[in-house]
Amino acid sequence: MKLAADLRAFEARLGHKFQNDELLVQSVTHASLSSATRPDNQRLEFLGDRVLGLVMAEALIAADRSAAEGLLAPRFNAMVRKETCADVAREIGLGDVLKLGRSEMMSGGRRKEALLGDALEAVIAAVYLDGGFDAARTLITRLWASRIATVKADARDPKTALQEWAQARGMTPPRYTEQARSGPDHQPIFTVAVQLDNDEIETAAAGTKRAAEQAAARALLARMEHLT
Structure with missing residues (x-):
């Protein structure tokens, strides 16, 4: 052909x-x-x-x-x-x-x-x-x-890594909330926030809700590890 x-x-x-x-x-x-x-x-x-x-x-x-x-x-x-x-x-x-x-x-x-x-x-x-x-x-x-x-030495899913970080410090699992959804139906943009018991919070936006959650978790975990 x-x-x-x-x-x-x-x-x-x-x-x-x-x-x-x-x-x-x-x-x-x-x-x-x-x-x-x-x-x-x-x-x-x-x-x-x-x-x-x-x-x-x-x-x-x-x-x-x-x-x-x-x-x-x-x-x-x-x-x-x-x-x-x-x-x-x-x-x-x-x-x-x-x-x-x-x-x-x-x-x-x-x-x-x-x-x-x-x-x-x-x-x-x-x-x-x-x-x-x-x-x-x-x-x-x-x-x-x-x-x-x-590839990083520890390539865990960022949501899993953040949850393990929180639980190791006696916190409940991180809470994820969808804050906004924009763009056309065929190409949406999701904005998601993740928050810890200590009121630390990060937001991120991505083309899928899961990707936005992962990006927010990655950013919050990086900040928490830097602070501690």
């Missing part, structure tokens, strides 16, 4: 020349546009998640040969979570080539975090099926290279 120009450009950004172009097309086809003759990317997403996990576990062990499992696990979770996959997808312009149904397109599907993360996992699977494990490893280690190099 002949790839459209935008997919050829995306293929170049990936750095992988597909032998089977249909795999690339399927990897960027959302379920909202699937049909009997046009398979969607859900099965590829399932496979790509496992390929990403294996490559990332391998890469993190190689990057720090002395790290114990207790440190490797949170680093791994930080590297493979949906938000990270979505960030990588944005960096390579994956949203621009997604094949979406009209309703999904109208609701801002090209910018949705979950959709982008799932699609990137499907692309990883497509590369794996087309070129084998070495090709998939090369792709993942290149796209995640800066993140692997800078």
Whole structure:
């Protein structure tokens, strides 16, 4: 089959020349546009998640040969979570080539975090099926290279870290409140506040409520650790 120009450009950004172009097309086809003759990317997403996990576990062990499992696990979770996959997808312009149904397109599907993360996992699977494990490893280690190099020694979820900090000091778990929601329905911005028993508070805004909570927790934890 002949790839459209935008997919050829995306293929170049990936750095992988597909032998089977249909795999690339399927990897960027959302379920909202699937049909009997046009398979969607859900099965590829399932496979790509496992390929990403294996490559990332391998890469993190190689990057720090002395790290114990207790440190490797949170680093791994930080590297493979949906938000990270979505960030990588944005960096390579994956949203621009997604094949979406009209309703999904109208609701801002090209910018949705979950959709982008799932699609990137499907692309990883497509590369794996087309070129084998070495090709998939090369792709993942290149796209995640800066993140692997800078992943923190303790990459716990900031909400979990803040809760543990508070409980260690006899406080109740942090309280999160949504303070505002702005922007269009397809691209909302959530503003969330997090507060501790000692009345310390931080706010943050992001495109998802969860991301805003994490950003607020990260900022408050950093301030508390600096103060103490």
